[in-house]
Every structure is written in structure tokens, then in C-alpha cells.
Amino acid sequence: MEITAIHEFTVKIIHEAGERIRQSLSEKLEIETKANANDLVTNIDRETELFFIEQIHAYDPAFKxxxxEGMGEPLESLDGVVWIIDPIDGTMNFIRQHRNFAISIGIYVDGIGKLGYIYDVMRNDLYYAVEGQGAYMNDRQLERLQSLPLHEAIIGINATWVTPNRYIDHNKIIDLVHHVRGTRSYGSATLEIASVVCGRMDAYMSMRLSPWDIAGGAVIANEVGAIVSNLGNEAINLEEQDTFIIANPKIHKTIIEQYVHLK
Amino acid sequence: MEITAIHEFTVKIIHEAGERIRQSLSEKLEIETKANANDLVTNIDRETELFFIEQIHAYDPAFKxxxxEGMGEPLESLDGVVWIIDPIDGTMNFIRQHRNFAISIGIYVDGIGKLGYIYDVMRNDLYYAVEGQGAYMNDRQLERLQSLPLHEAIIGINATWVTPNRYIDHNKIIDLVHHVRGTRSYGSATLEIASVVCGRMDAYMSMRLSPWDIAGGAVIANEVGAIVSNLGNEAINLEEQDTFIIANPKIHKTIIEQYVHLK
Structure with a gap:
């Protein structure tokens, strides 16, 4: 696989998709619900995914x-070259805020992350990495994360996980919230992951993320020394929904061992 | 007081201050703690406040x-023309993220809000209002808020208020978090207030805000029909720290009556 050519192609189609999304904001969105009333999808999510599929298959029909939005073929394994795509992460922000949403793409070969992208569409900020070649925000190389104590950390966590829930003991998360310097919640997993790889936050965790939420970010994370795993400290799962944490290496283990009690 | 002239002057000094702050990001910040380890101030907060004081007193020495940062004279009352200024709201974001912080100014005459400003420094977005003349984000007039049911609302609330605290019964806030469509937390009260006046969020609440956090936003809120009060549903207090809520008029009363139990 010619990594450089694919990287240039991916940057090009991400910027094209971003421009289409920005133009769509002046039109009326068609909004539908998916699994539940708070899980929304628009015609633009679907059109953007279709745009990517068409472009990618025109480039190489063998790419999976x-x-x-499930508009590709069903994926039976991670063998070969697999593109894992979220056309709009943060759809609720897209609908309500017209900002704070992102395109995310991870390109994996036989399950190994080779290229990762998170594109903040309205800020026009592209976070990306090529395996072994460092990570970038636009034309600026990102530094490896510097260590810091947990009590100085800013943690991305949705308020839901601080309330009783079926995944973790929320009382331990209350302890975590009290211990750290501050918390943030932006409503877009990929933009929260992007904040961690840039050192703007020091960890982000969620009880329920899908492969397309984390595939791009995980490649970028590796290049800056951020640790990604599920909340059981196992490798991330790119075939199904799971818990997730990305953190500064200094605090990853402490958060999992001292503050995460999975049910 | 010549409102139009003061408005033009205020816009000019806000943009000048913003440019100085953006330039400061390439220099090393001097960071100190204030009331506690998480309450930070930098030399740039202080220099920006001094810049405003010098400019405003050069314009009219009678302005209070x-x-x-307490660099003006002690305020004994809200009589006369009072400028209420936060040179950098979201200092932790300023330090750690180099984004997601704002300048906020409210100009009050005998306690009545006449002009309000929130300036998102890194996005270069200015939210403002002149009493009775509508509110704007840059050159776009903001629409009056449209009503929506609470279960479709996005609420700005810091995770701290979902944990046991000395101000409110957090169990009721847990109920609120479960009832609404989503929550957000940006780490800057004024940018969260700006999100509500634009309709990007539907409410924002905090147990502990100061006059400079809310003075500018309250003027803007009035022009779009957002309701501001403390959490006891009393008028906001511009002389001391208090609880605070800004909300879409459809949900303001419901949140206070059904979900806020002050201790």
C-alpha cells in the first residue's frame, strides 16, 4: 500500500467532504432518530458517508x-485494508450548534492502524498521523505528551457517567471528578480525543463508543504517546462497541486502577 | 451617556485586547494561584484588565x-456608569488549551444593563447587545429563542454539580441529566452563556459565579428572550458571587422548580 499517496488522497477527500458539509448548513436538514430519541442522523451524515464510499472505491475497489451509517458492505473481519469512517461525529452538535463536530477516518491494514484523521469541520483543523511518522495538527507537528499528576489533569467525561449507570460504579467517578483539576464535555468523542492528543485535555473516557469513534484517533494517539484502551485496560476493539479511555501515559493506569470499577 | 459612541469604543478596545492576548500565546505565561490550587491567574489576565482600565479612564474618568482581578477601585455601589469586566474568562482553558476563553464586559447605568459583550478570542467571534436594539454575533442578528421541551434540551453544567456539593441536592441534578437530551461543559461560563443566547444550548447553570462572569451575558440574554436569574429565581446579583442560571424561557422555571433544591 502506498501510504503517501493514500494519505494525500485522504486529506483531499476529507477537505472536499468538509466543504460539502459547511455548504449544507444553509439548507434545511432532514433529521431522523436511530436507536433512541437522542441518537440522531441527518441526510448529510448519510450523503457524506456515501461520498466517502464512492471516492474510496473509485480509488481502489479492494478497500473495505x-x-x-452502515452504507458500506458488512465487515466480516479486519483483514486487508479497512477504512473505518465516521462521516459526522457529534451529529447533535452539527444539528443544534453548527459547530463542534468532526469527520473521522482510520485506515487499518490487517488490524494495524496506519493512518488516522480527525477533521474539525468548522474550525478547519485537521489532526492526523501516519504510523511511525509523528502526528500533526494542520502543519504543526504535535509534541509527545508531557507527564503531569492526576490532580492537575483536565478530564473529558460526560455528566452521564457521573450518575448511576449500568457500566461503572459512578461513586468512584465522583471521586475522580473531585480529585482532578477540571472536567470538560464537548459532545463529540473524536474532538475530545483530538484535545487529548494535543495536550489540551489529559484524558477522555466513555462507557460506550463504536469503532468509528476511535479508529482515527487511536492512530494519532500512538504517535504522541497517549494510551488508548478499553476501561478494562485491554486493547481497543474495532469490531464492536466498547468502553474507551485515551489518556496521558502518566495517568492512564491510575484512572483505570483507582477510579474505574466496571460492573 | 452616548450609547453608540461607547459601543464603538468598546468594540475597538475588545478587539485590541484580543489581539494582545493572541500575541501573548507565543510567550511564556506567568501563572499564579488565587483562592485555591484550581483558581489560576496569569500575567496576561492582569495586563488585559489594566489595559481596559487605562483605556476606559482615558475615555471618561467618571466611569467606575x-x-x-481587582485592579479597579473598590466598588461601593452600582450608582452611575459601571463597567463590569472579566479580562479572561476561562483562564484554565487559556493556559492549557490556548482556546475556549473569552473577554466579557457589561456596562450598567444605575444597575441597569445597557451594553453587553462576550468575545471568543481565538474564534474571533463577538457576541454583543445594546439594550433594546437586539443582540448580535458579529454582523448577524441573533433570533429570539424558540421554545422547546426540556427533554430535547442541551444543558451546560459542570460535572461537579452532579456530585455531592454544598449548594444543591445533586440527586435532583442527576434526574435533570437523565431527563435532558444532553449536557456540555466548556470550562468558560461566558462562552456557555454565549451558547445559550445563540440557541446552541438551551440552559447553563452554575452554583458559583461572580458579577464579571454574568454581567455582559445578561444584557445579551435580555435581547433574545433568554431568562437569567439565580437558582432561587431571584434577579442576578452584580455585587457578589451567587448561583446562576440562564435558560430558554420555556424551560427556566421547570428546571428551577423541579430540579433545583438549594441547601
């Missing part, structure tokens, strides 16, 4: 595609 | 100034 796993997309949030 | 209440600033977060």
Missing part, C-alpha cells in the same frame, strides 16, 4: 469500508 | 470599573 466500515462506516457509522 | 469592577474587574475580576
Amino acid at each position: 469500508i466500515l462506516g457509522e | 470599573i469592577l474587574g475580576e
Whole structure:
């Protein structure tokens, strides 16, 4: 696989998709619900995923595609070249805020992350990495994360996980919230992951993320020394929904061991 | 007081201050703690407040100034023309993220809000209002807020208030978090207030805000029909720290009556 050519192609189609999404904001969105009333999808999510599928298959029909909106073929394994795509992460922000949403793409070969992208569409900020070649935000190389104590950390966590829930003991998360310097919640997993790889936050965790939420970010994370895993400290799962944490290496283990009690 | 002239002057000094802050990001910040380890201030907060005081007193020495960093004279009352200024709201974001912080100014005459400003420094977005003349984000007039049911609302609330605390019964806030469509937390009260006046969020609440956090936003809120009060549903207090809520008029009363139990 010619990594450089694919990287240039991916940057090009991400910017094209971003421009289409920005133009769509002046039109009326068609909004539908998916699994529940708070899980929304728009015609633009679907059109963007279709745009990517068409472009990618025109480039190489052998590429496999796993997309949030399920418009690619069913994925039976991670063998070969697999593109894992979220056309719009943060759909609720897209609908309500017209900002704070992102395109995310991870390109994996036989399950190994080779290229990762998170594109903040309205800020026009592209976070990306090529395996072994460092990570970038636009044309600026990202530094490896510097260590810091947990009590100085800013943690991305949705308020839901601080309330009783079926995944973890929320009382331990209350302890975590009290211990750290601050918490944030942006409503877009990929933009929260992007904040961690840039050192703007020091960890982000969620009880329920899908492969397309984390595939791009995980490649970028590796290049800056951020640790990604599920909340059981196992490798991330790119075939199904799971818990997730990305953290500064200094605090990853402490958060999992001292503050995460999975049910 | 010549409102139009003061408005033009205020826009000019806000943009000048913003440019100085953006330039400061390439220099090393001097960081100190204030009331506690998580309450930070930098040399740039202080220099920006001093810049505003000098500019405003050069314009009219009779103007009184209440600033977060306390570099104006002690304020004995809200009589006359009072400028209430936060030179950098979201100092932790300023330090760690180099984004997601704002300048906020409210100009009050005998306690009545006449002009309000929130300036998102890194996005270069200015939210403002002149009493009775509508509210704007840059050159776009903001629409009056449209009503929506609470279960479709996005609420700005810090995770701290979902944990046991000395201000409110957090169990009721847990109920609120479960009832609404989503929550967000940006780490800057004024940018969260700006999100509500634009309709990007539907409410924002905090147990502990100061006059400079809310003075500018309250003027803007009035022009779009957002309701501001403390959590006891009393008028906001511009002389001391208090609880605070800004909300879409459809949900303001419901949140206070059904979900806020003050201790």
C-alpha cells in the first residue's frame, strides 16, 4: 500500500467532504432518530458517508469500508485494508450548534492502524498521523505528551457517567471528578480525543463508543504517546462497541486502577 | 451617556485586547494561584484588565470599573456608569488549551444593563447587545429563542454539580441529566452563556459565579428572550458571587422548580 499517496488522497477527500458539509448548513436538514430519541442522523451524515464510499472505491475497489451509517458492505473481519469512517461525529452538535463536530477516518491494514484523521469541520483543523511518522495538527507537528499528576489533569467525561449507570460504579467517578483539576464535555468523542492528543485535555473516557469513534484517533494517539484502551485496560476493539479511555501515559493506569470499577 | 459612541469604543478596545492576548500565546505565561490550587491567574489576565482600565479612564474618568482581578477601585455601589469586566474568562482553558476563553464586559447605568459583550478570542467571534436594539454575533442578528421541551434540551453544567456539593441536592441534578437530551461543559461560563443566547444550548447553570462572569451575558440574554436569574429565581446579583442560571424561557422555571433544591 502506498501510504503517501493514500494519505494525500485522504486529506483531499476529507477537505472536499468538509466543504460539502459547511455548504449544507444553509439548507434545511432532514433529521431522523436511530436507536433512541437522542441518537440522531441527518441526510448529510448519510450523503457524506456515501461520498466517502464512492471516492474510496473509485480509488481502489479492494478497500473495505466500515462506516457509522452502515452504507458500506458488512465487515466480516479486519483483514486487508479497512477504512473505518465516521462521516459526522457529534451529529447533535452539527444539528443544534453548527459547530463542534468532526469527520473521522482510520485506515487499518490487517488490524494495524496506519493512518488516522480527525477533521474539525468548522474550525478547519485537521489532526492526523501516519504510523511511525509523528502526528500533526494542520502543519504543526504535535509534541509527545508531557507527564503531569492526576490532580492537575483536565478530564473529558460526560455528566452521564457521573450518575448511576449500568457500566461503572459512578461513586468512584465522583471521586475522580473531585480529585482532578477540571472536567470538560464537548459532545463529540473524536474532538475530545483530538484535545487529548494535543495536550489540551489529559484524558477522555466513555462507557460506550463504536469503532468509528476511535479508529482515527487511536492512530494519532500512538504517535504522541497517549494510551488508548478499553476501561478494562485491554486493547481497543474495532469490531464492536466498547468502553474507551485515551489518556496521558502518566495517568492512564491510575484512572483505570483507582477510579474505574466496571460492573 | 452616548450609547453608540461607547459601543464603538468598546468594540475597538475588545478587539485590541484580543489581539494582545493572541500575541501573548507565543510567550511564556506567568501563572499564579488565587483562592485555591484550581483558581489560576496569569500575567496576561492582569495586563488585559489594566489595559481596559487605562483605556476606559482615558475615555471618561467618571466611569467606575469592577474587574475580576481587582485592579479597579473598590466598588461601593452600582450608582452611575459601571463597567463590569472579566479580562479572561476561562483562564484554565487559556493556559492549557490556548482556546475556549473569552473577554466579557457589561456596562450598567444605575444597575441597569445597557451594553453587553462576550468575545471568543481565538474564534474571533463577538457576541454583543445594546439594550433594546437586539443582540448580535458579529454582523448577524441573533433570533429570539424558540421554545422547546426540556427533554430535547442541551444543558451546560459542570460535572461537579452532579456530585455531592454544598449548594444543591445533586440527586435532583442527576434526574435533570437523565431527563435532558444532553449536557456540555466548556470550562468558560461566558462562552456557555454565549451558547445559550445563540440557541446552541438551551440552559447553563452554575452554583458559583461572580458579577464579571454574568454581567455582559445578561444584557445579551435580555435581547433574545433568554431568562437569567439565580437558582432561587431571584434577579442576578452584580455585587457578589451567587448561583446562576440562564435558560430558554420555556424551560427556566421547570428546571428551577423541579430540579433545583438549594441547601
